Amino acid sequence: MAKNSDTITAIATPTGRGGIGIVRVSGNKTKKIFQLLTGLSPKARIAQYASFKSSDQKIIDKGIAIYFSSPASYTGEDIMECHAHGNRIVLGLLLDEILSLGARLARPGEFTERAFINNKIDLLQAEAIADLINSNSKKAARSAIQSLSGIFSEKIKDLRGRVFNAKVLIEAAIDFPEEEGVIIDTLPASSEIQICLDALNELILQAKAGRILDQNLSIVIAGRPNAGKSSVLNHLSGFDSAIVTATPGTTRDVIKERMLLGDYAVTLFDTAGIRETEDEVEQAGIDKANEALAIADIVLYVHDNTIAMPNLHADFSEHISPDAKVIIVRNKIDLSNENNFTNSEREVYVSVKTGVGMSKLVEVICHHLNIVENEEDLIFSRQRHLEDLHKIMKSLKRVLSNIKKGAGLEIQAESLRLCLSGFDSLTGETTSDDVLGAVFSKFCIGK
């Protein structure tokens, strides 16, 4: 990506009213814009009380102006921040004035893109900024801040360093003079690659565990009418969102509730009870239930344990996504004379009425979501990261087995070179403009 020379501006605070609203400017015209807009001379990192004035000297607003001098700024360029009152009209007037002074409107994520181009952050950190802004849970936010502080980048750099060492060891073996009787020792390179593979394996596990933070997981509650599905939704979400009655066929529409489950953001879907029906409205509800099942990550099949278990296959199996995990929730155990129930990862006995077994149900759901308790054990990762890490893993494995088989070392050194560029693509050093464009376009304006 090429360096930019023009000056950009955008409103950096969200739409709506608030105590403060901020307009940001970055680029080489910033100093001039600061002077013309405030009548003051910019002082780096000093908050100055200012009247923001239009070219005909009318006051647009009064507030705080801060100037950051290049390179000690977010983007690495000269930056100005106008802290005005948080009103869209005021901020719009301020923005128009800055545009008329020679700036242009910034694209989404363009400030961060400039920080990346000017080497203030690498691509993993840029992505972490977007992930932090979009995070929906404490765990997601904390994990994104860890990546932003460079923990993920450090791990990638360490691994890259080790692969580089292995390549040097192989190249040294290639350069060794071919004297008769001299056996090339490939053991140091092999053991270095094995260490890389172990570390990479651990990193992939952490990234996989963190992948869940970037997904909107869907938990669909399904089952026969009157089994207690809506009661399960209300209990888990903590709200009386769905109507609960003793009449089978109460729920018709799909009811969605976003909630935190063990600190992870998930969406719960309550659905109409599945049965044969002549009722057109009820059938429409059942069709919607089947559509929800198709996108489920987890299905809670709620069953009234006082009656015989129906044939699950006939009920809904053909509609659920093949990747979905199904947990059978045997409800209403308060009505049973038995009190010896054996829970498993597939089946949990509960009474929504008394609350018995509900914490076990949450535990089992968390287990299926692959939720990791320890924050250090996860890295907020994206599909792009996992794909790149898997590619590197595959080629390292191939190199190791080729060395063991005594295959040509030049080719192995070349494969390791490709692994190195795989790491560079992850951190953004050699990432294609298409990938970069896709990353930054998902940012909000003003960041």
Ligand SMILES: Nc1nc2c(ncn2[C@@H]2O[C@H](COP(=O)(O)OP(=O)(O)OP(=O)(O)O)[C@@H](O)[C@H]2O)c(=O)[nH]1
């Ligand atoms: N005794 C007992 N009753 C329950 C329990 N859970 C739900 N119920 C009752 O079962 C009836 C049906 O509950 P709902 O939550 O509406 O069931 P549903 O599966 O959503 O029903 P539909 O929307 O009609 O498909 C209500 O009268 C609930 O009070 C439980 O654990 N024990």
Ligand SMILES: [Mg+2]
């Ligand atoms: Mg219901």
